[in-house]
Amino acid sequence: MTELEREEWISVLNLVPDEALRAVIDNFPADWIIKPKALPQAGLGLLKMRDSALGEPFYLGEFPLSTCWLSISTQDGKTAEGAALIMDDRIEQAEQLAICDAVLSAKLPGWESVAQLVSLGAERKQIIEKERKAILARTRVDFSLLDDAGDDDA
Amino acid sequence: MGYVAIKGGRDAIEGSKTAFDFLRTQQAENEQPLQAGAIENQLRLLHSRVISEGGLYHPELASLAIKQAQGDSLEAAFILRAHRSTVPRIAETEALDTSKMRVTRRISSAFKDIPGGQMLGAATDYHLRLFKMELLNESPEAFRAVSKQWMDELDLDTIPDSFPKVVEVLRNENLLAPIKQSRHDQVPFDITREPLVLPLPRSAALATMARGEQGGLLSIAYSNMRGYGDIHPTVAELRVGYVPVMLPHPITGKPMEVGEVQVTECEVVAMYEEQDGKPMFTLGYGACFGHNEVKAISMAILDRALQKGEQHGPSHPSEDAEFVLLHVDGIDSMGFCSHYKMPHYVTFQSDMDRLRTTQDKQAQEEAK
Known part of the structure; x- marks a missing residue:
């Protein structure tokens, strides 16, 4: 299984290469019955922010959003629900991620490969975080008094 | 005709x-x-x-x-x-908190030592504005070399995931008014669904400026900086980074990250004035998608100028909500400007007719 909370799965799975995700989905049994619990949608989300000066909410802008909520029934009678919301136009991508969410949450056959994808995505997320932290590490200002600094203006 | x-x-x-x-x-x-x-x-x-x-x-x-x-x-x-405008809106986030921003740049001109430290990040501020001629014919090898060596010999363990806000330091020292709960609970104005009819709430001004045209915002903010206004801003904090966008998971109901947006955010401290019977610094706020520092600072200055105009009546163009908010949108202003390229044959024909008539009348007057 994965150490991440369920609410973190989708964001890291969405960092996995499309082909790797597709390959895992293609390996799930073809006889599963997958039904929507809600109409899959692609549209926009409205992003509300709170200004840090006076604490008032305001709308910063919009972002693309695809949503999917589905249920899976296997031939041996197991059922599971999965859902995905992603900042993306592609409903099919949200559907694939929702299937992964269902498989992993109910440990349906093949859940191990989804868990591996989660690990892969988490690694990718860590690399992005490290690249960003490297920007900070390389540009941290070390203020010192002129007397202490000497000639070395680091 | x-x-x-x-x-x-x-x-x-x-x-x-x-x-x-x-x-x-x-x-x-x-x-x-x-x-x-x-x-x-x-x-x-x-x-x-x-x-x-x-x-x-x-x-x-x-x-x-x-x-x-x-x-x-x-x-x-x-x-x-x-x-x-062609895509349906299907969700709205809760008000996101930028204290959780994954920062890539963070500076303050108010304090040397800010909690978490100053990080210059990627900016052109420290460039000499001299040409880097080697970029003219940049080789693929040279292009790849920078990112290849980026992570070498770095200690990242001391870098936190997020940073506290500098304005909170001022607030904790009672130099800024506390945030009022009534402001917290306000319903924001949606500029994409409602027309800008004055007077407008501050949330409409912030949303309008957040997607305003950088040059337009800068131009009006600059008028304030030069003397047509008296905000005299100090940048408490300018930060650039990624804000996680959260929506509830349909099944668990708990917040899940659907993605992240890069945001530039700025708070400026302006002149103090009496608030709730006590002199306090005033604040202006700017934020926008992407990395746009001049825009965020200009917006923060104009936010403060507009607050001042609303409280005391506008004394300068930058304090006048109508002047600022109806002139900073790039699509609006570019559209109006560009429409002059469209055929105006009939109206101009009318102008010519009137001019000729006026000239004829003048000639008749002079002939008398």
């Missing part, structure tokens, strides 16, 4: 579109077409500008818009905004 309906421009218009594309592709023998990723990364500040003025955080479509508009930022933002 009566009104005459005309036609016949269709072929010319099609030809104009082809000519526009011809100029983009005329070096096809020697050049590769621009790809979306290259525009997003190598022209990232132009990309940021378009994504912010378009009001839609869609990096791929912003790149496409820049390519399609051949680098015209106003036209590109127009394409992005036209697209968003």
Whole structure:
């Protein structure tokens, strides 16, 4: 299984290469019955922010959003629900991620490969975080008094 | 002369579109077409500008818009905004808190030592504005070398995931008024659904400026800086980074991250005035999609100027909500400007008729 909370799965799975995700989905049994619990949608989300000066909410802008909520029934009678919301136009991508969410949450056959994808995505997320932290590490200002600094203006 | 309906421009218009594309592709023998990723990364500040003025955080479509508009930022933002108007809105986030921003740049001109420290990040502030001639014929090897060595010999364990806000230091020292709960609970104004009819709440001003045109915001803010106003700002904090966008998971109901948006955010401290019986610093706030520092600072100055204008009546253009908010939108102003290129044959014919009549009358007067 994965150490991440369920609410973190989708964001890291969405960092996995499309082909790797597709390959895992293609390996799930073809006889599963997958039904929507809600109409899959692609549209926009409205992003509300709170200004840090006076604490008032305001709308910063919009972002693309695809949503999917589905249920899976296997031939041996197991059922599971999965859902995905992603900042993306592609409903099919949200559907694939929702299937992964269902498989992993109910440990349906093949859940191990989804868990591996989660690990892969988490690694990718860590690399992005490290690249960003490297920007900070390389540009941290070390203020010192002129007397202490000497000639070395680091 | 009566009104005459005309036609016949269709072929010319099609030809104009082809000519526009011809100029983009005329070096096809020697050049590769621009790809979306290259525009997003190598022209990232132009990309940021378009994504912010378009009001839609869609990096791929912003790149496409820049390519399609051949680098015209106003036209590109127009394409992005036209697209968003065709797509249904299906969700709204809770108010996001930028204290959780994954920061890539963070500076303060108010304090040397800020909690967490100052990090200069990626900025042109420290460049000499001298040409880097080696970029003219940059080799692929040289291009790859920078990112290859980026992570070498770095201790990242001391870098926190997020940073506290500098304004909270001032607030804790009672130099800023506490945030009122009544402000917290306000319902924001949606400028994409409601017309800008004055007077407007501050949330409408913030939303309008967040997708305003950088040059327009800067121009009016600059008038305040130069003396047509008296904000005298100090940048408490300017930060750039990525804010996780959260929505409830449909099954568990707990917040889940659907993605992240790059945001530039700025708080300026302005002159103090009496608030609730006590002198306190005042604040201005600016934020927008992407990495747009001049825009965020200009917006923060104008936010404070507009607050002042609302409280005491506007003394300068930058304190006048109508003057600022109805003139900073790039799509509006570019559209009005461009419409002058459209045929005005009938109205101009009328102008000519009136001028001739006036000249005739004057000639008759002089002949008497």
